[in-house]
Amino acid sequence: MSSTAPVPLVVERGGGDSLDDVMDVMTAAFDRRFGEAWTRAQCAGILPMAGVTLMLARRGDEIAGFSLARRILDEAELLLIAVHPDHAGTGTGTQLLKRFIADQQMAGAHNLHLEVRDGNPAVRLYRNTGFDIIGRRSNYYRGTDGERFDALTMALRI
Numbered sequence: 001m002s003s004t005a006p007v008p009l010v011v012e013r014g015g016g017d018s019l020d021d022v023m024d025v026m027t028a029a030f031d032r033r034f035g036e037a038w039t040r041a042q043c044a045g046i047l048p049m050a051g052v053t054l055m056l057a058r059r060g061d062e063i064a065g066f067s068l069a070r071r072i073l074d075e076a077e078l079l080l081i082a083v084h085p086d087h088a089g090t091g092t093g094t095q096l097l098k099r100f101i102a103d104q105q106m107a108g109a110h111n112l113h114l115e116v117r118d119g120n121p122a123v124r125l126y127r128n129t130g131f132d133i134i135g136r137r138s139n140y141y142r143g144t145d146g147e148r149f150d151a152l153t154m155a156l157r158i
């Protein structure tokens with residue numbers, strides 16, 4: 001008799017050499033209509049900056065998702081979080097978000113915040129993890145056909 005054990009999810013730090021993996025997930029996860037995804041140049045530009053952390057979620061050989069965050073003193077911002085559709089709905093996003101919170105707490109952050117398109121299902125993920133909506137930025141995102149979408153600002157005090 002043989003059994004196949006589920007492949008565990010490992011969350012680990014990434015760097016400049018992870019850009020291909022990040023862009024694979026970015027391209028697959030974000031709906032281009034909404035203008036939320038970052039370009040490779042934007043990612044490459046921010047990675048070397050002080051306080052910026054890239055985390056990769058890996059299942060075996062596959063990159064399931066990533067998060068990108070920036071901390072300045074006791075404030076940390078979740079810049080991006082994305083899960084490849086092949087791994088969606090299995091708790092990867094929740095694990096990446098919980099790891100973001102834990103890592104930033106360890107680093108001395110007390111105020112966490114993020115921006116998310118109004119209507120993005122990720123709002124539920126953030127609410128589940130304790131974030132509250134504290135503001136709205138009108139017309140913050142610009143979609144591929146020029147349509148504008150509001151952003152919600154969400155925050156969590158830790």
Ligand SMILES: CC(C)(COP(=O)(O)OP(=O)(O)OC[C@H]1O[C@@H](n2cnc3c(N)ncnc32)[C@H](O)[C@@H]1OP(=O)(O)O)[C@@H](O)C(=O)NCCC(=O)NCCS
Nearest residue numbers: 029080081082083088089090091092093094121122124125
């Ligand atoms: C948002 C995202 C990271 C969630 O990743 P995930 O691994 O599928 O999330 P989880 O399995 O941990 O689910 C977390 C919760 O969010 C909800 N959720 C997240 N994305 C959802 C979606 N696309 N549709 C419906 N529900 C969604 C789940 O229902 C779940 O809530 P529940 O437990 O109360 O049912 C993923 O959908 C994604 O990459 N989206 C595109 C990129 C994006 O918009 N990122 C956020 C802005 S940077």
